[in-house]
Amino acid sequence: AQKVTQAQTEISVVEKEDVTLDCVYETRDTTYYLFWYKQPPSGELVFLIRRNSFDEQNEISGRYSWNFQKSTSSFNFTITASQVVDSAVYFCALSSYTNAGKSTFGDGTTLTVKP
Amino acid sequence: DSGVTQTPKHLITATGQRVTLRCSPRSGDLSVYWYQQSLDQGLQFLIQYYNGEERAKGNILERFSAQQFPDLHSELNLSSLELGDSALYFCASSVVSGEGETQYFGPGTRLLVL
Numbered sequence: 001a002q003k004v005t006q007a008q009t010e011i012s013v014v015e016k017e018d019v020t021l022d023c024v025y026e027t028r029d030t031t032y033y034l035f036w037y038k039q040p041p042s043g044e045l046v047f048l049i050r051r052n053s054f055d056e057q058n059e060i061s062g063r064y065s066w067n068f069q070k071s072t073s074s075f076n077f078t079i080t081a082s083q084v085v086d087s088a089v090y091f092c093a094l095s096s097y098t099n100a101g102k103s104t105f106g107d108g109t110t111l112t113v114k115p
Numbered sequence: 116d117s118g119v120t121q122t123p124k125h126l127i128t129a130t131g132q133r134v135t136l137r138c139s140p141r142s143g144d145l146s147v148y149w150y151q152q153s154l155d156q157g158l159q160f161l162i163q164y165y166n167g168e169e170r171a172k173g174n175i176l177e178r179f180s181a182q183q184f185p186d187l188h189s190e191l192n193l194s195s196l197e198l199g200d201s202a203l204y205f206c207a208s209s210v211v212s213g214e215g216e217t218q219y220f221g222p223g224t225r226l227l228v229l
Binding site: 099 | 117146148150157158159160163170171172173203205207215216217218219220222223
């Protein structure tokens with residue numbers, strides 16, 4: 001069975017601070033996909049990234065970066081110089097490589113960025 | 116605007132009833148996913164279709180069914196509704212490129228079962 005744990009239920013930071021959202025996963029698969037999604041207060045879901053398990057290079061996209069460490073089964077998400085618009089619930093998810101559509105989600109981390 | 120449309124936006128119905136949720140993917144996207152988000156269960160994957168065929172199945176109840184039509188729109192049918200089916204139902208479509216697969220979500224259908 002697959003499991004995703006986002007231990008941080010809520011995080012509050014002040015604008016311009018860096019913040020890291022933790023994601024730890026469990027799977028018996030040797031190859032798999034990891035995802036991050038954003039859900040702002042307006043309620044829509046926004047896909048942020050999909051990373052496959054055989055690519056352990058860190059990913060950077062603007063102020064966002066992702067650190068994948070297979071050895072610790074973690075896929076952490078860092079926002080640099082946070083902004084109020086980053087306030088949202090962030091979900092981490094996992095799927096097997098052979099059944100990529102079937103995702104298991106974490107419970108989400110609510111990030112509040114204060115001005 | 117993601118380009119994915121879902122109708123209706125809101126739906127209020129009674130227990131025991133049946134409803135149909137509709138999703139139109141972005142033009143050209145062959146994959147459609149359905150997700151349920153509720154306070155009790157969190158975010159859950161229900162089912163995925165690819166070009167009319169079921170591709171992956173998640174925690175979808177037997178009372179629920181879905182299909183993807185030749186024009187690629189998809190419908191999620193929920194029957195014998197229970198109070199616990201009250202949730203936000205999202206669909207997403209996806210495109211595969213050299214950088215991998217990117218999903219685009221619709222605004223969701225909020226279902227309230229009374």
